[in-house]
Amino acid sequence: MPDGLHTLGRWTRDRARATPERVAIDDRGVALTYRELDARAERLADAFRVAGYAIGDRIASITGNSADHVVLFFACAKAGLTLVPLSWRLAPRELAEQLEIAEPALLLVEDEFESLAKATSGRLARRIPNAPLGAHGVEAEVPAPAGPVGREAAAVRADVALRRDVADDDALLIIFTSGTTARAKGAVLTHLNCFWTNLSLSRIAEIRATDTVLAVLPQYHVGGWNIQPLLAWWTGATVVLERTFDPGRVLHLIEDRRITTMMGVPANYLFLAQHPDFAGTDLSSLEHAIVGGAPMPPALLRTWHARGVALSQGYGLTEASPNVLCLPDEDARTHAGSAGRPYPHVDVAVADPVTGEHLDSEAEGELLVHGPSVFAGYHRDPVATGAALVDGWLRTGDLVRRDDDGYYTIVDRIKDIYISGGEGVAPAEVEAVLMAHPAVADVAVVGVPDERWGESGVAWVVLQRGRLTDAAELIEFASASLARYKVPRRVHVIDELPRSTAGKVLRRALVDRDASGRELSSEATVPEPSDRDASKDEVRR
Structure with a gap:
């Protein structure tokens, strides 16, 4: 032991x-x-x-x-x-x-x-x-x-x-994460997992005892602990805790408390940059910030660089505690669009998504992760654990490509999960809720690009013969059982879902479809939050 x-x-x-x-x-x-x-x-x-x-x-x-x-x-x-x-x-x-x-x-x-x-x-x-x-x-x-x-x-x-x-090796945290099935899964992180991921983070984004860290990520996320706060308490820094993300208040705190570092998802940095106080706020204390949860748009990265803030980008997942790949600020200028290279103490490999065979370094395939920060498994779910961990390697479900310099680019998501405002959404869970509506015969939910949230959900619905409904009713129905960020923003009705010969829904075809799909209603959207609420919506929606 x-x-x-x-x-x-x-x-x-x-x-x-x-x-x-x-x-x-x-x-x-x-x-x-x-x-x-x-x-x-x-x-x-x-x-x-x-x-x-x-x-x-x-x-x-x-x-x-x-x-x-x-x-x-x-x-x-x-x-x-x-x-x-x-x-x-x-x-x-x-x-x-x-x-x-x-x-x-x-x-x-x-x-x-x-x-x-x-x-x-x-x-x-x-x-x-x-x-x-x-x-x-x-x-x-x-x-x-x-x-x-x-x-x-x-x-x-x-x-x-x-x-x-x-x-x-005792369990320290169980963090629930979205999966490709509708059933929730609790990722078990041990003391050793958290120790190593924080040690790894310290090699890339050091936190000193003199630092003041702003923590805005919710503590029900792995990032609310293992991306900066725990490292800060290990090294003796001060952590300023925020309950919700309010861009105006965050800008005030950066200037007033002389915040030296913080972590957020791209939507956080977008809302800060769009706030009317952004240009006039003193950001001189903010030496470094971390971005995770989704890729950082190049234009937004340039906006922050223009204010003198260095931004390191990270790729990870709860099951890896979460740090896997990192793109330091100095590399972002030369490898834009890349997810970076592995953190210290993290091994990665590329494998054939079907056979699991490890591939040559420059081949395209599924990203696998190995190391002491890889989780112990899913609580009370040996089947899901066995599917995620193969010979000690964690299957990420993400398709990647490695370049000659060892930088990895995320090509596509093998899993169906999409990321909305930094939150993972499992389409199967949303589909199960919509299928409970008496007018719905079949449904597929996909993530599509969204300027504000990175991705948002769109539901494609096949109605029961002779049954009528409208988008507002379906959205209200879903809202009663789902967190707001999981509720589809738009609903379309089609006669039949496109499927492969094996019967699987062709989700990419739905993503690529243009506006020719007949909408249930011109009002078939979840309304955007008001300007007042939008600043808080990153963690409340």
Whole structure:
């Protein structure tokens, strides 16, 4: 068994000893030092053990970015528990499905999302104990874990937990990710996975103790932890947490807090560049920023370069913790359009998507990833795990091409998932919802280019004979069961979906179709957010 030296619960302890009074977190103007962060996390970890939580138990959360959530993360790391951060953007149906898969011992909820949690709990087959986050919630009193754990059993579990140290290969996070099927999948990331991906990131985008990091990615994403925040807490930097992405506020924070680095998806940087305050904001402190989630348009890259900001672009996926390829700022000018070269400590290969045979270096094929940051598998889903991991290599589902200099270009997505505003959307899930409508006989959902979101969904619908409906009704129907970013922006009706001889929908043909497809209605679109709401829509839509 690994020796535990790579477990993340050590990080706050080490920082509390080295720089106890340095600010670790600035949460909406409230500072938490490394001494305070470590002390709260230690107390909560001890409380979990005493209450009968054992190593490997899962703690689910529904919360926005907050210092309380960070305390919970490090408490779980210290106690050997697995944090399962769930997206507050999801509908109760979606959250209930993920909770049924995760089987957490406890659900912790921020006050703002209490009604969402209540609606979700009503859909569960078994009761999950829940409590509020924070000093006045779970940190004041830890409920007994789910299941038939009486006082004596809890004492036994607590004794075992105290005698068994947390190991490097213990699960630290379960992050739910979109798949090619409608069923949600929880990617299990171990302490060792997170250690290595942060070490790898530090070799490309170093964070110093003197840095001030702006964190805008939601903490239910792997990027909300493993792209900058955790590395910052490892090295002793300060992290300014933001709950939502508001371009005007972000520009103000960069200037006011002297932000030195940040991470976002291309839509974040687009909204910032389009904001009326962009030209007049002092960006001199912002030495470096990271872009991920989707390719960065060259024109937008030039806009930021003109303001003196260096931008490193990254390609990754949750199952790789997530860092795989990186295009540093100096390379973006000479290799525009490339996803970059592998991060340190990450091995990649190109394989035939059908046979799995590894191909010559310059051949086009599926990108495979190998290394210590590759995930442990999908929680309670051995079939999906076996399909994703082949002889230790992670299949990305992305078709790539490698050039003579070792830079990889993403050619196409083998999987059907599309990326909208940095969020992965599985067409199968959206199709399953639309198929439940009584007027729908067949449906295919595809991602198409979108200037604002990178990609957005379009639904192609075949109606039941003799049944009528309109796009507004279908969009409203989907909205009741799906997060907003998953709801198709346009709906078209056709007589028959194009299919291959094997019966598979020819999605590329749908993407390439022009406007000759008969629309259900001239109003067959999801309305764009208002100017006021659009600034927040990156994380709320």
